[in-house]
Amino acid sequence: MGKMLRRLSRLVLLTVAVALALAIGPRVAQAHPHVWITATSELLYAADGSVTGVRHAWTFDDMFSTYALQGMESKTRGVYTHEELAPLAQTNVESLKEFGYFTFAKADGKKQKFKEPVDYFLEFKDGLLTLHFTLPLKTPVKSKELALEVFDPTFFVDFKFADKEPVRLLGAPATCQISFHRPNDGSARAQTLGEQNFMNGENSNFGAMFANKIAVACP
């Protein structure tokens, strides 16, 4: 009798523990997107065939666009010039630094670092804000395999690449081949859950589920 009670109480304790663990959960699973971005990206190449950086154009959803414009002054109601939006663009790129610009690059398996963004500005069109900015690589790199991922590991921001021409190569050697994987086409999930990835931990974080993967092969 006592033994059974002990077992039962242990079971209950376990249940409580599991319930609480579920309540906390991994932080990453707690977030759900509040911001939606439709993105296009361009990979910039130098004359010698090395990658020099990435140029992004991110269009925010209407709710976030409206939110971001709150309190911004404009001469004409509902029309915002690049100059009027300059302070907001400044805030945008400065805040994005904390999140690594949601852009993660690897050249032949080696992580690449980015410098501060340049040529950034905001555009307001049809009620939506588009943030344009260029991320120069710290050191331009020549690589056979270039991998670029655009995503928010905490999934506060949902990145969706544009249906038309999501990724372009600017000035890349003619032999370079581009391949692009969206997060929801199943390949990203399969890859994440694959045993190989599970074992080596590659791309196995939660946010990577939502990663847009760009790969450029230049043989």
Added chain:
Amino acid sequence: MRWASRQKASPDLARALTICVLAMVAIWAVDGATHVMLAQSPFGGPRPGAEPQAALQVGGIVGWLLAKQSEFYREISSAIRAAKTDGHAVWTLLAISFVYGIFHAAGPGHGKAVISSYLVANQETARRGIVLSFASALLQSLVAVVVVAIGAWLLNTTAKTMCGAEKTIEIASYALIAAFGARLVWTNGASFIRALQAEPSASPLALARAATHDHSGHHHGHGHDHHGHAHSHVDHDHVHDEHCGHSHGPLPGELAGPGGWRRGFGTIFAVGLRPCSGAILVLVFALAQGLFWAGIAATFVMGLGTAITVAAIAVMAVSAKDLARRLSGAREGGGALFMRGVEFAAAGLVLLFGVGLLFGYLAAERVTCF
């Protein structure tokens, strides 16, 4: 006499030590958790290749919840737009907001975790759990409305300024949770240590050992899991009644009094102070569309949905604990010790949440200022 003097000196010291140890364990556990579970630390960069388990979860219930939330949330903006021209669309907006609230709270988040832990730690009833859940959700909605009403409508400040205010409120809320948790750990630590001392052997094994003792002749057999059990071991140095009740967990009678409610409202204040980023976005958007009132209505309905889910989880936590109490309460000291242990652990969790949230290890819903 010898024991009397020791009784005076040791509990405070032991409690202080316990809190130190617990804080260390909390920080260590949270830090460990960051490495294991979290993909990104707010101070470091993203850490690709961090967490296989989280990725696995996404496919299941959590993934489904996330997908549903996103769907409903995205429909809110179009519903507000539609409401500009079509009065009926307001009802659609409210319906979507309500369901969004339910789903939003069903995903893991700190609010219900803190409330549930508090209920378990503080021997609260399910009924009070429901009241606290609704009150904190109401406060959360109210804070969101006040922030946007003052920030955007009255002062027409920028999103950056409002977001800054949001962050300040967030830090205050987390600090309050941590302080609250520390207090719970302090009081429950005393009860736990007392229960340990009442055991024949105050070792970590006491729980297991006590469980094997059969004191069926003595058992009180009721739902009250208070210090009365400590008297069962008459042949050992024991704790007298006068030591109990000073920094002890409150009696059910005390809880029902104004002090108990005050403590309860302390929790909802700490938890509900922090507005939901989603609500703020919806409110600002509604304001820009000239439908601020619809945004306010949507925010409160969202809060109602959230409250229902949080209340359900809180009731589950309290029921689980009641069951544990009933199962372990059939026996002497061991049962009391077991319950003190559970309460102590729950108090530790509240502290852990507060500390974790404060230092950014557990961002329930990060306030992102772009």
